[in-house]
Amino acid sequence: MTLPRSVRRPALVAIAFLLAGLSLARADEPRESWDAVYIKGKRVGYFHTQVKPVQDKGRDLFRVQIDMSLSFARNGDSVTIETLYGTIETPEGAVLRLDSRTLASKQEMRIFGDVVNGEMTLTFEGSGQKQQKTIPWGTDVRGPYGAEMSMARKPMQPGESREVKIFIPDHNRIGLAKLQAKQVESVTLGGGVKRDLLRVEQNNYMDDQPVPGHAQTFWADPTGQILRNSNPSLGGMETYRTTREAAMRNLSGPKFDLSAASLIRVRRQIPNPTNTRDVVYDLTLQGDDPAKVFPNDRRQTLTPGTTPGTARLVVRTAGPEVGESNPEPLEAKYLRANALITSEDKRVIELASRATAGLVDPWQKASAIQHWVYTNVKNKNFETAFAAANEVARDLEGDCSEHSVLTAAMCRAVGVPCRVVIGLLYGDRPTGFGFHMWNEVHVNGRWVAIDSAWDQSSVDAVHVKLSESSLDGVSPYETFLSIVRVFDKLAIEPVEIR
Numbered sequence: 001m002t003l004p005r006s007v008r009r010p011a012l013v014a015i016a017f018l019l020a021g022l023s024l025a026r027a028d029e030p031r032e033s034w035d036a037v038y039i040k041g042k043r044v045g046y047f048h049t050q051v052k053p054v055q056d057k058g059r060d061l062f063r064v065q066i067d068m069s070l071s072f073a074r075n076g077d078s079v080t081i082e083t084l085y086g087t088i089e090t091p092e093g094a095v096l097r098l099d100s101r102t103l104a105s106k107q108e109m110r111i112f113g114d115v116v117n118g119e120m121t122l123t124f125e126g127s128g129q130k131q132q133k134t135i136p137w138g139t140d141v142r143g144p145y146g147a148e149m150s151m152a153r154k155p156m157q158p159g160e161s162r163e164v165k166i167f168i169p170d171h172n173r174i175g176l177a178k179l180q181a182k183q184v185e186s187v188t189l190g191g192g193v194k195r196d197l198l199r200v201e202q203n204n205y206m207d208d209q210p211v212p213g214h215a216q217t218f219w220a221d222p223t224g225q226i227l228r229n230s231n232p233s234l235g236g237m238e239t240y241r242t243t244r245e246a247a248m249r250n251l252s253g254p255k256f257d258l259s260a261a262s263l264i265r266v267r268r269q270i271p272n273p274t275n276t277r278d279v280v281y282d283l284t285l286q287g288d289d290p291a292k293v294f295p296n297d298r299r300q301t302l303t304p305g306t307t308p309g310t311a312r313l314v315v316r317t318a319g320p321e322v323g324e325s326n327p328e329p330l331e332a333k334y335l336r337a338n339a340l341i342t343s344e345d346k347r348v349i350e351l352a353s354r355a356t357a358g359l360v361d362p363w364q365k366a367s368a369i370q371h372w373v374y375t376n377v378k379n380k381n382f383e384t385a386f387a388a389a390n391e392v393a394r395d396l397e398g399d400c401s402e403h404s405v406l407t408a409a410m411c412r413a414v415g416v417p418c419r420v421v422i423g424l425l426y427g428d429r430p431t432g433f434g435f436h437m438w439n440e441v442h443v444n445g446r447w448v449a450i451d452s453a454w455d456q457s458s459v460d461a462v463h464v465k466l467s468e469s470s471l472d473g474v475s476p477y478e479t480f481l482s483i484v485r486v487f488d489k490l491a492i493e494p495v496e497i498r
Helices: 009-019 146-153 244-248 258-262 346-355 362-376 389-395 400-413 478-486
Strands: 031-039 042-056 059-074 077-089 095-103 108-116 119-126 129-136 161-168 173-188 194-206 216-220 226-231 237-242 278-285 300-304 310-316 418-428 431-443 446-450 463-469 490-497
Touching (some): 031 244, 042 077, 042 244, 059 258, 129 173, 146 161, 194 226, 258 431, 310 463, 346 389, 346 400, 362 400, 362 431, 362 446, 389 400, 400 431, 418 478, 431 463, 463 478
Antiparallel strands (some): 031 237, 042 059, 059 077, 077 095, 095 108, 108 119, 161 173, 173 194, 194 216, 216 226, 226 237, 278 310, 278 490, 300 310, 418 463
16 A cells, blocks of 8 residues: 655645745835745745836836745655735735636636725636635735735834734635734844844734644844744745745755655554554644544544543444435535536546446446546556646546546536545555545435545545545635644554454
8 A cells, every 4th residue: 555645735835825925115116035945944946026016097006926836746756836926905005906826737726806895806717617705805904925014014123013914825714913023033044144133923813713834933134024934834844035046046956755744654553454444543633632623424533632632533434324314405516516626527527427327326326436537547646736627537647636636526527416535544655644635425315435546435444534625616725724734743543453
């Protein structure tokens, strides 16, 4: 049993926005900056920030654009994620327009919107699909780098506190950044240069609750420019202000291996994991409550431990006849097409019809699709960060996420409700848990797990669920942030294997 793919792209981009530095300019003064990005001390890419003056109907505005390029190795393959994020803003910082474009496969995914009469209508567009959501947007709302902009306009002083309303990408919601300036301290920058900089700690909140993975620390010079930024997520992610040449230097060299970095090692091996049907795990989640991370459902049951951050989790195989059924009507989002699960695509429909020819029973259809995807996605590589189902249907390549979105789209195309699941999967080469993605189909009034990457219609007990999603709406990547919440913080140990 080989280890599944490592951490997903959306989690990385959420953190990347937090770390992106901003070099603020007056409305009449263009400016740009470059930041080198590191994870656990190894280079992974760069941020390039540009601030340029623009005019609209005689009104002075400026355009802020952040280009991000992050490259990683995963199981011997290399993947690069490129994102362009931009806003049009007033000199005071009020956001009038935002536009985010991500290239994680051959197709571009775009989120954009304009503020009209105190509201922002966000549009998520890709793969020929479009979904929208309107949210309130006051003149006091800033972009995702609003805290940095606030400091650049008015540098903070030691002991000062500040709050800034900001837009939080991936959640695509308005949150509150709380800043606390600490003390001036000697800080080592790129090349070993030391500077006396002000330490500022930032925590982001939504609905009065801290957003997991969003705590960060940055160090600013007396003008409010951030020269170093640190976030403990993903094992330690940092940026350093530098030159263009230094930011782009040696990017073609050996890549940081996310597969190795994200592996959660265990002391006890699980023999014959694909045939394991019942496992009891002990969990320890540093600085968090496992009950807020691991859901209870037909497959898994969590019991809080005797000390904070601990729990016992029982995971069992549960087929379409196990447990009580739920007669409640299902939400339409589990059957309709969206930008990632393109169930109305002609090629997807063709493949789904071929896989289920002659079948009527929904469970038989889902099982047939799961096996068809496993058999026909022959090039099982790690070179694509995240492709939509219509792209996978034509290329028939990818890893667990590509298997999962194609399975979901094909199931929906033949009338079987389906969603994706994000979680952990045990592997024995090397031994431990890696991040993984599979599916659940709704049959017999029950959500039933299937995994087309491992040809399982009866999913084993070494699949541990973190979250599930229809990938519908303007925030389809939000569910992947559960990975950020446990990355480098979770210990999981099998204690009973049955």
